[in-house]
Amino acid sequence: MRRGTIFKKAVSMILCSTFVLTSIFQSEVHAEKKTEKHEYDIVEDSAEGSCKDGWEQYEGYWYYYYDGELQKECFWDGYWLDSDGACTSPYKAGWNGGAGNWWYGDDSGWYAKSCWLKIDGEYYYFDAKGMMCFNTYIGSCYLNDDGIYKDTENSRWAAGISAGELANYFRGAVIVGDSVCVGFEMYCSSSGDPVAQQFTFMANGSFGVNNALSFNNTTPTYMGEKRPIWDSIALSGTNHVYISMGVNDVGYSEMDVTYETLVDRIHQYVPNAEITICSITGVMVGGEKGHVSNAYVDWYNKKLRAMCARKGLGFIDLNSWVTDGTGLYSGYCSDGYVHQNPSAYARWLEAFKCYGRAELVKRYE
Numbered sequence: 001m002r003r004g005t006i007f008k009k010a011v012s013m014i015l016c017s018t019f020v021l022t023s024i025f026q027s028e029v030h031a032e033k034k035t036e037k038h039e040y041d042i043v044e045d046s047a048e049g050s051c052k053d054g055w056e057q058y059e060g061y062w063y064y065y066y067d068g069e070l071q072k073e074c075f076w077d078g079y080w081l082d083s084d085g086a087c088t089s090p091y092k093a094g095w096n097g098g099a100g101n102w103w104y105g106d107d108s109g110w111y112a113k114s115c116w117l118k119i120d121g122e123y124y125y126f127d128a129k130g131m132m133c134f135n136t137y138i139g140s141c142y143l144n145d146d147g148i149y150k151d152t153e154n155s156r157w158a159a160g161i162s163a164g165e166l167a168n169y170f171r172g173a174v175i176v177g178d179s180v181c182v183g184f185e186m187y188c189s190s191s192g193d194p195v196a197q198q199f200t201f202m203a204n205g206s207f208g209v210n211n212a213l214s215f216n217n218t219t220p221t222y223m224g225e226k227r228p229i230w231d232s233i234a235l236s237g238t239n240h241v242y243i244s245m246g247v248n249d250v251g252y253s254e255m256d257v258t259y260e261t262l263v264d265r266i267h268q269y270v271p272n273a274e275i276t277i278c279s280i281t282g283v284m285v286g287g288e289k290g291h292v293s294n295a296y297v298d299w300y301n302k303k304l305r306a307m308c309a310r311k312g313l314g315f316i317d318l319n320s321w322v323t324d325g326t327g328l329y330s331g332y333c334s335d336g337y338v339h340q341n342p343s344a345y346a347r348w349l350e351a352f353k354c355y356g357r358a359e360l361v362k363r364y365e
Contacts, residue, residue, distance in 0.1 A: 074118035100309035187345035208248030251291035277313030
């Protein structure tokens with residue numbers, strides 16, 4: 001995903017805006033706020049016979065027109081336009097991060113979080129941690145791989161996908177996981193939801209990415225026998241795999257590299273496997289123990305996002321569905337630590353459904 005190319009509507013527009021905004025902020029940023037709205041919300045270029053695009057100055061303030069329409073309460077070229085469309089802030093915002101970890105903030109230290117934002121004419125959603133969401137649904141709004149909301153016919157169709165259609169998408173899927181995932185297995189086994197009934201679990205307490213490579217007593221049993229996880233996946237006959245673990249690996253600085261090794265090993269035995277990584281979920285605030293802290297969880301999740309983007313793997317941000325913005329929401333925690341209750345796992349199931357709908361959009365577009 002290259003932020004530098006997504007937003008450039010025209011080279012001349014960018015070059016012009018850079019010059020005029022630099023000049024105006026140097027000379028007029030402290031000018032008194034205008035007392036009336038811009039004279040026109042729609043401007044036609046009489047010379048060209050078409051609607052204007054680009055920056056226009058009016059009564060000491062700069063405004064931006066896109067397809068002739070005055071833009072309001074959004075960012076253009078990094079500059080915030082207020083409710084009247086005026087550019088009054090001295091701060092410039094921009095995209096930061098990369099490889100699945102994009103966030104948007106300005107020079108003051110502000111950054112977007114838990115909100116929709118219109119940036120250069122496109123709509124994006126940022127989660128409670130400030131990360132741009134992508135390849136997912138926010139409500140009925142589908143965000144594509146670039147994080148952009150597109151109100152397309154396929155998106156509208158996918159928003160109405162039935163539980164039965166989603167169940168068919170997940171049929172035969174295997175979820176590999178640790179003790180937190182075991183809770184999801186218990187939830188699904190007692191649920192009447194048709195999607196929940198599709199999953200086969202290979203999960204066990206204390207299982208983790210490093211343990212999966214070493215094959216020890218934490219390895220889950222499948223069909224009555226412990227075997228390397230890639231052998232169990234191959235034996236299941238599936239090519240649809242989700243991996244939900246990592247809390248037991250927090251503290252290993254190269255966990256993302258270890259994850260890559262595990263993914264490559266699975267692909268050796270199941271070459272056509274579609275592998276999706278689930279984020280690590282957080283710790284209830286006050287229950288953090290050593291390396292098992294929300295700061296580490298957030299850091300590792302960013303590394304996992306980047307690894308998935310680099311290798312073309314799917315990614316489900318489960319943490320964003322159960323966090324209170326700092327750690328695991330106390331109302332979703334069962335032990336004051338990392339384990340979760342049925343209310344949390346209901347959120348997990350919705351996250352999987354959301355991911356499934358997004359994948360179906362990609363399949364049919």
